[in-house]
Amino acid sequence: MGRSVLLIEDEPNIIEAISFILSRDGWEVSTHANGQTALAAIAKKRPDVVILDVMLPGASGYDILQSLRAVPETQDLPVLILTARGQSKDRDMAEKMGASLFMTKPFSNADVLEAVRALVTS
């Protein structure tokens, strides 16, 4: 079971907080803040789980997700979508694009931890 997470998020204080709780839980955390270069970062780091914000500078998280699902190497990569938009249409959109899990901001640390753990074991 892999223990590496790539957090793609542009809000520095969220990055710090999530990195902290995941590291404390024994995860190897790397972060990336730019939507446009996110795919390259995923290809390079090959994480076990990706936490993906939707509103990113340069590209939408959904676009990134769609690109991930389009190629065999990342087709089954567990992706947790993290977004400030929690309406059912956003949830539907995430599902349609192939999100493994969907979580709305503001989230609780325990929920994020649980979600990441669940994604790796499933």
Added chain:
Amino acid sequence: MPRTSLTGTRIRDRRTLLGIRQTHLAERVGISPSYLNLIEHNRRRIGGKLLNAIAGVLDVEPSLLAEGAESALVALLREAAAETAEQGAETDQTESFAGRFPGWARLVVAQRRQIAELGRAVETLTDRLTHDPHLAATLHEVLDTVSAVRSTASILVETREIEPEWRDRFHRNINEDAERLAEGAQALVAFLDGASDARRTVQSPQEEIEAFFVARDFHFPTLEDADQTPEDIVRDAGELVSGSAASQALKLLQQYAEDASALPLAALREAVKEQGVDPFRIAAHSGADQGVVMRRLAALPELEAGLVICDGSGTLVFRKPLAGFALPRFSAACPLWPLYRALTRPMAPLHMRIEQQGRGSAPLGGNLFDAFAVALPKGPVAVNADPVFEAQMLFLPIPGDERELWHGAIVPVGSNCRICPRMDCHARREPSIIADGF
């Protein structure tokens, strides 16, 4: 019905309405029925005492019989009837309706005005809530900040042993986020306070800038004479509340000052006298930059002219509105505007006649405008670097009766898709609320 109905007709109408026989009325006012008949058919003039007497019997103001209903009221009733022609208002009887029932007529007119105002308010509100990037961005930022605070605070509470460096860092983060949150919350409250009153205009930076320019009629005498600097003006402007609005307004005023020194007011007025209001002709004769001439014409207080400027992404960065030509507040404008056509063919000036359709346009076709547009490079031109273009469109109203004199094409354009009535437009981006309801 044109206002040709005469006193006699109005007497007859009123008499029939009250069910009084011609002979009876004639008797009451002491004239022969045949004479009254001549009066009622407008074959005899009537005035003075006799008119007063007839008005007395018919229980109506003499002036109403002599002059008919107030012409403005009649005109407004006709407009109301034309707008909802499908209701089948008896337009041939408009004047007599206004004369007989002035109170009801005023009610129709007042309600029509109120409906128009409500329509505009709904338009503004839906526009704000669905398209205002300022609102969306602020909400998103508040949620992001709340997430960071919640996550960080629970780390501090739940982590039993935490290194002092981490603890200090998280304290700092929370403090930082709390400040951002306070700002975001204030911005939201200010926005929502304003949103509940659609007539309040100053909210987003764009609106602040527009209010600032409108209040000064887009003309700055102290910049023309170099008596004040753009910085002075921005500092003293009460409308520019946000930092973003102040910095954008400052840039626009710096441009204004540069333009004014390149083409001073006196020279511009002289050029308009000689060349007319065609900015390209003025530019060719004076050697001034086409963009400068367009902006200078828009700043000329005596000239009725609108101006829009967009950057390479099509976003409007400057707008000087003009009555009859609707500019969208937040949402994107009509892609058929010559402004955007100019953007696709940089440096090639366009002169077109356009007609804007939509609410408030005349029943027979829309409002007609002379439009001049050009896209010019912005900033310095560097070697092996693509220039960034900015397009400008100056538009001037044309009276409807000049329509016949123009032999070129008249290009129909809209304001933005949501309020545009042209359903079969190939450039349509989204459905119109006019067809689909709100």
